[in-house]
Amino acid sequence: MRHFPGDRGQRTRARRAGVRDHRRPAARAAGPAQGQRRALPGRRARIPGVTVVDDAVDAAGRHGVAVARTHAGERTEWIFDKNTLEFLGERGVMVEDTAWAKAGQITATTAVLNRGISDEPGESSRRAN
Incomplete structure (x- = not known):
């Protein structure tokens, strides 16, 4: 899922629909x-x-x-x-x-x-x- 500045409503709707944001787990896997x-x-x-x-x-x-x-x-x-x-x-x-x-x-x-x-x-x- 792509996010742009100001898309807070889109993210909220996606969460309610059960769409998971995979950025955080990917960042953890990659490490710093x-x-x-x-x-x-x-x-x-x-x-x-x-x-x-x-x-x-x-x-x-x-x-x-x-x-x-x-x-x-x-x-x-x-x-x-x-x-x-x-x-x-x-x-x-x-x-x-x-x-x-x-x-x-x-x-x-x-x-x-x-x-x-x-x-x-x-x-x-x-x-x-």
């Missing part, structure tokens, strides 16, 4: 650009409510450093490779007991295993890694 990767550790310390988890594990079992934010007893972690700062995946962890989960329980986990680029929608992508 090379120049932004180097700046990430310094920037994250300046964002209120954001913490760093020195050893987080994605769904594939890879260890990395995570930028995390806690809301309603759950910490959402965006996990990056410690050396390259390439985005590895996400993890949700309960940090306090709630009615539906106990502290320490993993609530969600993902891993980016492959990235690729295609010229047209529906085409198989060329492997980027």
